[in-house]
Amino acid sequence: MATEPAPLEKTAAAAVDPLHTGVEPLVRFDKVVKRYGDHVVLDELDFSVRRGEHVTLIGPSGSGKTTILRLLMTLEKVSDGVIWVDGSPLSHVRGPDGSLKPAGEKELRRSRKKIGMVFQQFNLFPNMKVLQNITEAPVNVLGMDKDEAESRARELLDLVGLSGKVDAHPSQLSGGQQQRVAIARALAMRPEILLLDEVTSALDPELVAGVLDLLSDIARTTDITMLCVTHEMNFARDVSETVLMFDAGRVVESGSPEKIFTDPEHERTREFLNAVL
Amino acid sequence: MNRTFDWDAAGDALPLLLEGFRVTLLATVLGTLVAAVLGLAVAVAGRAPSRFVTVPVKAVTEFVRATPLLVQLVGAAALFTSVEPLTIGIVVLGIHYAAYTSEVYRAGIDGVPKGQWEACRALSMSPRRTWQAVILPQAVRNVLPALGNYAISMFKETPFLAVITVHEMVFEARAYGADHFAYTEAFTLAGLVFLVASYPTSLLMRKLEKRLGH
Numbered sequence: 001m002a003t004e005p006a007p008l009e010k011t012a013a014a015a016v017d018p019l020h021t022g023v024e025p026l027v028r029f030d031k032v033v034k035r036y037g038d039h040v041v042l043d044e045l046d047f048s049v050r051r052g053e054h055v056t057l058i059g060p061s062g063s064g065k066t067t068i069l070r071l072l073m074t075l076e077k078v079s080d081g082v083i084w085v086d087g088s089p090l091s092h093v094r095g096p097d098g099s100l101k102p103a104g105e106k107e108l109r110r111s112r113k114k115i116g117m118v119f120q121q122f123n124l125f126p127n128m129k130v131l132q133n134i135t136e137a138p139v140n141v142l143g144m145d146k147d148e149a150e151s152r153a154r155e156l157l158d159l160v161g162l163s164g165k166v167d168a169h170p171s172q173l174s175g176g177q178q179q180r181v182a183i184a185r186a187l188a189m190r191p192e193i194l195l196l197d198e199v200t201s202a203l204d205p206e207l208v209a210g211v212l213d214l215l216s217d218i219a220r221t222t223d224i225t226m227l228c229v230t231h232e233m234n235f236a237r238d239v240s241e242t243v244l245m246f247d248a249g250r251v252v253e254s255g256s257p258e259k260i261f262t263d264p265e266h267e268r269t270r271e272f273l274n275a276v277l
Numbered sequence: 278m279n280r281t282f283d284w285d286a287a288g289d290a291l292p293l294l295l296e297g298f299r300v301t302l303l304a305t306v307l308g309t310l311v312a313a314v315l316g317l318a319v320a321v322a323g324r325a326p327s328r329f330v331t332v333p334v335k336a337v338t339e340f341v342r343a344t345p346l347l348v349q350l351v352g353a354a355a356l357f358t359s360v361e362p363l364t365i366g367i368v369v370l371g372i373h374y375a376a377y378t379s380e381v382y383r384a385g386i387d388g389v390p391k392g393q394w395e396a397c398r399a400l401s402m403s404p405r406r407t408w409q410a411v412i413l414p415q416a417v418r419n420v421l422p423a424l425g426n427y428a429i430s431m432f433k434e435t436p437f438l439a440v441i442t443v444h445e446m447v448f449e450a451r452a453y454g455a456d457h458f459a460y461t462e463a464f465t466l467a468g469l470v471f472l473v474a475s476y477p478t479s480l481l482m483r484k485l486e487k488r489l490g491h
Contacts, residue, residue, distance in 0.1 A: 075395050105404070112401040123396035127414040136410060137400035189400060 024087055026051040026225050027072065027193065032081035034067055034249075041067045043249040044081065049242075051192075054219050054226040056236035056257075059246030060272060065229040069195040072227070073117045074108045085111060085193070113141070116191030120198040122178040124170040124185070130157070131166045134185045142189065149188070156184035160214055176207030180214060187218070194218075196228040200235075208232070215239065233277055237261060245269045286459040287466050290450070294466055297449030298474075301435045304367050304445060308435075309428040311371020316378030317417075320386060321408065323379065341376040347437050349373055354441040366438040366445075374431050378424060385420035386412060422486040429475050429482065446470060 025048035034042040041064045049055050057065040070076045071083060074091060082100060083090040090111050092100040103111070124133050134153035138144040144152075157163050160180035162173075170178055179199055186194060196215065200208045212235045219226055219239045230236060236243055236257055243260040245253040245268070253266040261277075264270050322334045341349070346369070353369045354362060389412050397407040436447035450467040454460035 073395075073399050075398060109401050109403070112398065115399075117395075117399040119392060119396065119399075121390075121392050123390075123392035125393065125396070125411050127411070127418070137402055140406050140410070141401045141403070185400070 023050065025049055025084075026053075026086055027227075028084040029068070030082045030084060032071065032083060033079045034064070034071060034076065035079040041249050042071075045250060047244060047251050047254070049225060049227065052223045052225055053242060054240040055228070055242045055244060056240040057227065057229045057244050057246060058231075058233070058236060058260075058272070059252070063246040064249040065246050066197055069117065069197050069227060069229055072193070073115055073195055074112055077102070085114065113189070114192045115195065116186035116189050116193070117195040117197065118179070118182050118186050118199045120201050122170075122175070122182045122202070124178055124182055126170050128170075129166070130162070130168050130170065130173070130181050133170065133181060134188045137185070138188050153184070153188060156187055157181075159187075160184045161210075174207060175203045176210055179203060179207075179211050183211075183214065183218070187224075191224060193225045193227065196226065196230070198229050198231065200230070200232060231276065233261065233273075245272065247272075282465070283459060283462055286457055287462040289457070290453045290459065290463045290466055293449050293453055294446055294463070294470060297444055297446035297467075298470055300363065300443065301432070301445040302474075304363065304370060304435050304438060304443070305428065305432040307367045308370035308374065308431055311368065312374035312378050312427065312431070313424060315371060315375035317382050317413075319375055319379035320382035323383060324386070338376045338379060341373055346370075346373050346434060347440060350437055350441050362438070362441045362443045366435075366441060366443045370431055370435070370438075374427055378427055381420045381423045381427070382416060385416035385423075388419050389415045418489060421489060422482055425482040425485065426479075429479055432475055432478075433471060 028048040029045050032042055032045045033040070045064075045068070057068060059065055067076065071078055072085075072090070078091055082092060088111070089100055089103075091103055091108070093103045093107050095101050124130075125136070128136065131150060131153050134156060135144075135146070135149040138149040138152070139146055154163065154166065157166060160183055162177055162180055162184075165173060165177065165181070170181065173181065179202075183199075199215070200211050203211065212232060215226075215228075215235070216239050218224065226239070228235070228240065240257060242254060243257050244251050245260060245264070245266065247268050253260065253264060253269045260269065261273065264273060319334055319338060322330055325331055325334075349372075350366065350369050353365050357365055393411055393415065394407065397411055402410070435445050438445050439448035439451065442448070446467050447464075450463040451460075454463040457463075
């Protein structure tokens, strides 16, 4: 599904890669600011994610972690700065003179196709059966053949361990099952980037492990780039290569899970980990 | 004058009244259809991003809601003299009630959780498909009982159509009353027919409400 970016875009992207790292990150936040009125949620945030990387965002509530995912999903607009995805500006289009202008709904829809999201509250469509929840977007957005979409949906339901629930309605499923369907629904769009927004926070404790195991499997067996906001530190340790610690709209510290969890440099990280572990 | 209820006159009036009742039903069913479709269109248009759409839509609905149905009927009949009175009646009833059903739909649309819109966006669904496949099916389900109640209420307001010479039931009752000087019988019977028709319908609506979990 991934279309190769045009060479021209590559060059242009390289021009805005001041570090000349050579490897273009898949996601790059460039001085991203998000304000709600006077309240600054993200304060000139810079960070990048490599293709295939699994990144966990941790930090106290209100530190802007979820906002990052919502900006990437284009559910919110940046107040300032640019988010780059695969060398193209996510929420902007380049004008004929090379300047960046805010993107319209059509451009946004195009950029969204690469990105999938799983929500804390599942957000399945209650008026559709499980199967249709999964096939709806592949058929109507990607233009996939209905039979093909259905057989793929069945495979995905098999993967998430719910092959028996094809004809169930979401309301007949437990929270954990609903979240598995939501994961299958996101995967059905073959996203390059999967955003996981506190996907186990709304689940009963005994259902958490199953969903986390599933996500670990997906992280291990696919090359999907993942950004997770989570309070499950074990998950962060097992699944991600990189942990970003946020506080007050900035990255306080980043590094491998071993580094962050065993030898954090920043006082704020230590305080936070002491409180949650 | 001391008259008793004349059962013979009542029996005599019944066929005429039932004839009128057919027109009453027709006006109600078609008027409800117009109100249901137009109200939905108004509710969706009211959420359009452009003010060039929302402001006129709001102005027209406010105007319709601020003026009496009777005045609208007489006004429309005076303006469109070449159009069948029944057609005018159905359209005016439909437009009048659309101003109210649009509010019902609006509440139903607002009642669909924000997460549903976000899930659609996360799946790159088009605005059109979002409305069609996700938002409206949930919104309409939520407001079905309220829409039913407006249909019953419209049913009971169809006698206004008599003013623009639509031969609905009350028009026929008045005609029979005038011809046979039996207003009491004709109007009592018309009232009973309304009761017999609307009470079971409202019971049905209550049952539907319960089934939909309200």
